[in-house]
Amino acid sequence: MTQDIGRSEQHQIIANLTDGVILITPDHRISWANPAALAMHGAARLEDLGGTVTGYRDLFVLRYRNRHPVSLDRYPIERAAAGEVFEDVYVDVARAARAASPAPADPGAGETTWVHRIRSLVTTAPDGSPETLVMIVQDVTERFEAEERFERTFAANPAPAIICRLADLRYVKLNQGFSELTGYARDDLVGRTLYEVDVLAGAPDRDRAVERLKAGQTIPQMEASLRGADGAERAVIVAGQPIEIADDPCMLFTFADLEPRRKAETALRASEQRFETAFRMAPVPMLLARRDGFRLLGINEAFTAVFGYGATEALGRSPGELGLWVDGKAQGRFEREILRDGGVQNAEVCLTPRHGGELDCLVAAETVTIAGEVCVLGVIQDITARKRSERELIAAIDAVMADTSWFSRSIIEKLASLRQPGRTAPDARLDALTARERQVLGLICQGLSDALIGKRLSLAHNTVRNHVAALYHKLGVHRRSEAVIWGRERGFPAQTGLDGDEGGRPAPAQA
Known part of the structure; x- marks a missing residue:
């Protein structure tokens, strides 16, 4: 009776354990199981475990973690019933398809599978014979599901990674990203040590990193040189994070390949050097300024030669602060156009060099990004000499066209085209002209004097002069030669012969 009371007390103690406990008699009956053991099998009662070792084998299908089935004679319960003492057998447990689960762990979710960690224990009678055979079960399903999720994530992660076991510093896992980075296959690397394939080689503080590795501490990011299967070395950033794999302390190394970045940096440096060389050696003045505020970041030698400002005086100041612009309003329009459109092409402006005077200049500007900063190049x-020549030529043409009686029409046309060649763009001022004013302008472009225009159009001399004055006002010109040029640029052709002319020579034009 005392023995029975003692066994009852033992059952009460065992009943509250989180580990599952199943008691088996020497004649292979399942005599008792605590609630934890029942729950780990999806059972509500002791009978749901099958009653005997054979009944248990009929109700539950066991597989090893490598998915191979467990033979019936190697079921942990069979081994425990035979009196074998063993440690840490891991198996997947599922109810047999022919066995209806009376209390499934997840109703409606299909077949329920558990991962059990099992060990055995044998209690003996005073005479040394086996008395109670014990199977102790731990449900490690969540841990293995987490490890499987980690395995899937580790394998799918595009970032190169490798896992090193801390006990012997041997590699136990690597992913496809690491294989692609280094050329190592799994069988080439798993089982080799850190000293054979040193993922910390070339790190500036390698000894300290190895100390942290052995201590199971996080290894911060650092640059290293990773040797691949072909012997070539690649610059990488490596970092280490402590983890556990199947209860073994390990270090997860992850890598970032620096080679693409280094190649890009090399190409960028080469590009910047080419830009700097071209900028410095350009024969025309060039400047580089921040778009925000237009403060100068660089000027070339030609700029210094033309405008007299050296780098010390110019850099950090805007063109306005240097006093380069003659017209502040023109400066404002120019800068607003850059901010609005991103650039300006062939703008005629007037600039003042340091030594004084004014220079007629043709300026082009474009927004560029240099070293991550938005700038204006x-x-x-300097077209001062050209503009001076043009003004002198225009004055000469004006003087010549004041009396065209000595020149043929072809010469008049060439003189007109020389003043502002190539401009054929439509002008809104054409729309402001009346039909009569267009007639008058056409005859002016043909070289007719006011008298001949009046004769051609049957108009009084004063009427013609009024039309000519209206033309000058609408066209924004001040003399006959300018009106001729303006009209010729907009498609008012001269004719080869005129009424009342001899030999195709036009009558003298009035100034």
């Missing part, structure tokens, strides 16, 4: 062409 400007190119300046």
